[in-house]
Structure formats: structure tokens, C-alpha cells
Amino acid sequence: MSLYKRKDSPHWWIKLHVNGRRLQESTGTADRKRAQELHDKLKAELWEQSRLGVKPGYSWQQAVLRWLDDTEEKASRRDDINRLRWLHVHLEGVMLSEVDRYKLDAVISAKKGEGASNATINRHLAIVRSILRKAVHEWGWLDSMPKVRMLPEPKQRIRFLTKDEAERLLAELPAHLADMVRFSLETGLRQANVTGLLWNQLDLVRKVAWIHPDQAKARKAIAVPLSDVAVEIIRRQLGKHHTHVFSYRGQSVSRVNNHAWTKALGRAGIENFRWHDLRHTWASWHVQRGTPLHVLQELGGWESVEMVKRYAHLSGEHLAQYVTSMTGCPRRVVTNRLRSETKKG
The missing domain is CATH 3.30.160 (Double Stranded RNA Binding Domain)
Structure with a gap:
């Protein structure tokens, strides 16, 4: 049958x-x-x-299955699958060659109808674009593809804590979360790398931790130098859990964006702040302290320096040599002139 x-x-x-x-x-x-x-x-x-002898046609579903096979190692696989499930409702039964500008406009309209932001819509369009590109350039399933235009996204400021805000937050958190937050501010590690940090990833003598490639977003190993404060935090965890560094009541910690975190933010008077913004805070503090961007890129395990440039505006020290007096008057001359005018007055 x-x-x-x-x-x-x-x-x-x-x-x-x-x-x-x-x-x-x-x-x-x-x-x-x-x-x-x-x-x-x-x-x-x-x-x-x-x-x-007509060239074979392939369905959207066939393309999705092959794309999932090709991108099996992607760190964002779970998010990709969720987006593909949504797209399936709108592209099921559609041949790959039929995914054109009109189909894409319909996808955009449907997502906007759900109240989705341009950024969310762009994440869905990016997957469609990736699949179409592979179909053209790698699989030979299509001769050409429509241009997938991304929607404009507002430039949002980077949310980071001041030193005073950070201390207020730490004072309001329960001890186990406070240790994890301070460790995050010392290392810049992502949430999953902190909650999943194992004892066999540490060398306290050399003051270094390491993130394995399969644990890193860019799928590249990261060496994490540990400050004295970070080492002290780790030493406080000794004997609490046999495999994981951070734990609570004998159990490894899997969730940090919990009730205690939310309540602590409220008591500290901190709004519009997520756990991931601790990484932004770490990077922002580094730049404000004068850490070069290429060094910050390596410390943070970013794939390209472009991803670090969003913090560049927080430091103008590298431009200081170019902003001496534009009028040609040395600072001493200006100062003496002001003193002279004051005496005349």
C-alpha cells in the first residue's frame, strides 16, 4: 500500500x-x-x-532532515529544532523550489501575528537561509535561491552592572548563588559552563580551568585563567559535591534563573538584568580597565573579534593620543591665558 x-x-x-x-x-x-x-x-x-530526465525535486521536509544531519554538532541545536517545528506548520508539503519571496513573506507575517520581535523572526529566517544555501552550494538540489532579507533590529545597549550594583546583588543572594555569581564575574563563563563545571576541569595549583570543545558555544576549547578570588571561591566548594564544583544541599545546580535570583534582583533594585548579563558585565569591566579586544576575545572564547567590538565603545583610551588640542594651543598655554583673564577681571 x-x-x-x-x-x-x-x-x-x-x-x-x-x-x-x-x-x-x-x-x-x-x-x-x-x-x-x-x-x-x-x-x-x-x-x-x-x-x-527531469531533475529530481525535493521537499522542504527532506531538506530539513538533511540539514539536521549536517548540523548535528551545532551548540544551538535545541533552539534550531524548536524553530523548525514552528516552520513546519507553514512549510509542510512545500517543495524546496517553491520556497520563494512570497512564502518567506507569509512566514514573516505569521510570526508577526504572534507578536514576535524582528530579532525572533530573523532567527527563523536565518535557518531557512542556511537550508537554502546548503541546497544550492553543497547538495546540488537547487540551481538558485531567493534572497532572504533580514528585518531591521534595534541596536540595544549592553546591560551590565556597576561595581556598586554587583555588590548589592551579591549581598541579597543566598550563599551558593552568590558564589556562582561572583565566579561568573571573575571568569566571564556562560551559565551552562558554571553550573556544569566539574572538579576534573580545574588545576588550582596552576590557577586554570578549561572548557572542553563540546561544552563551548564556538565548539573550541577554552583555557580559563583563575584570579585569586576565583580560586578562593572554588576552595570554598571543596567536599560539597563529588563531581560538580557548585552545588546546593548536596545536589548539583541545574537552574539559576530561579525564584531566589529574581527576588534578590528586586531587593537590590536591579531591573532588566538576566544571568547572561553577568558575562556582559565581566567583558565591560575588562574593556573599561583597558584589556585589548583581541585579548578579551581569547579570554571569552568568542569566535571572532567582531563579537567583541560591541564592548569597544566602553573604552576610549586607545583614541586618547588622537584627541590632543584641536586648536593648536597646548594645555599649558590655555591655562595661562585663563589665569591672565581672571586677573584682569
Whole structure:
């Protein structure tokens, strides 16, 4: 039977054999009539490809499955899958060659109708663009692709804490979270790298920790030099857990954006601040202290210096040599002139 149901799926499935070519896949719909239409369309295309030499056509679903195989190591895989599930509702049954400007506009409109921001919509469009690019340049499934234009995103300021705000927050947090926050401010590590930090990732004698490639967002190992404060924080955790550095009541910590965190922010009078902003705070403090951007890039494990340039405006020291007096008057001359005018007055 070429159209059938499986126990593990609510959708109708297709199984076709045309002149030696075999196709078996889900139709993506539980509607029998719609599934039959897709079946007939695919059968006709297979016949054309086999008998008339027409180039094979591929569905959006086939492209998604191959793209997932090709990007299996992506750090953002879970987010990608969630976005693809949303896109599936709007692109199911669509041939890859039919994903054009009109289809993309429909996707944008649907997402806007849910109240999504331009940034959220762009994350979905970026996946569509990535799939289409692979289909053209790597798989040979398409001869060309539509231009996927991203929506404008407002430039948002980087949220970071002042030293006073940081101390207020630390004073309001329970001890285990305060240690994790201060450690984050000392190292700039991402949330998952702090909660998942293991004892075998540390060398307290050399004062260094390391993040393995499979734990890093850029999939590159990161060496993390530890300050005296960071080492002191780690030493306070000795004996609390056998594998994880940070724990609470004998259990490793998996969630930090919890009730205690939210309440502490409120008591400290800090608004619009996420845990990830601790990393922004660490980077901002470094730049304000004069750390060169290429050094900050290496310390933070960023893939490119472009990702670090967003902090560049926080320090103008590298420009100081170019902003001497524009009038040609040395500072001493200006000062003497002011003194002279004061005496005359």
C-alpha cells in the first residue's frame, strides 16, 4: 500500500516505487485527502524524473532532515529544532523550489501575528537561509535561491552592572548563588559552563580551568585563567559535591534563573538584568580597565573579534593620543591665558 499509517505517528506516510526509485516519508498531515494529493504529486514527479530526465525535486521536509544531519554538532541545536517545528506548520508539503519571496513573506507575517520581535523572526529566517544555501552550494538540489532579507533590529545597549550594583546583588543572594555569581564575574563563563563545571576541569595549583570543545558555544576549547578570588571561591566548594564544583544541599545546580535570583534582583533594585548579563558585565569591566579586544576575545572564547567590538565603545583610551588640542594651543598655554583673564577681571 503506497499510503499508510504508522503506530508511532499521527500522519499519513508515503511509500512509492517508480522504475527502481524508492521513496518513503511522512506527508506531515493527518488529513487523508491532503496526503493523497501529496502522494499523487510525488508519484508524478518521480515518473517525470525517471522517464523524461527531469531533475529530481525535493521537499522542504527532506531538506530539513538533511540539514539536521549536517548540523548535528551545532551548540544551538535545541533552539534550531524548536524553530523548525514552528516552520513546519507553514512549510509542510512545500517543495524546496517553491520556497520563494512570497512564502518567506507569509512566514514573516505569521510570526508577526504572534507578536514576535524582528530579532525572533530573523532567527527563523536565518535557518531557512542556511537550508537554502546548503541546497544550492553543497547538495546540488537547487540551481538558485531567493534572497532572504533580514528585518531591521534595534541596536540595544549592553546591560551590565556597576561595581556598586554587583555588590548589592551579591549581598541579597543566598550563599551558593552568590558564589556562582561572583565566579561568573571573575571568569566571564556562560551559565551552562558554571553550573556544569566539574572538579576534573580545574588545576588550582596552576590557577586554570578549561572548557572542553563540546561544552563551548564556538565548539573550541577554552583555557580559563583563575584570579585569586576565583580560586578562593572554588576552595570554598571543596567536599560539597563529588563531581560538580557548585552545588546546593548536596545536589548539583541545574537552574539559576530561579525564584531566589529574581527576588534578590528586586531587593537590590536591579531591573532588566538576566544571568547572561553577568558575562556582559565581566567583558565591560575588562574593556573599561583597558584589556585589548583581541585579548578579551581569547579570554571569552568568542569566535571572532567582531563579537567583541560591541564592548569597544566602553573604552576610549586607545583614541586618547588622537584627541590632543584641536586648536593648536597646548594645555599649558590655555591655562595661562585663563589665569591672565581672571586677573584682569
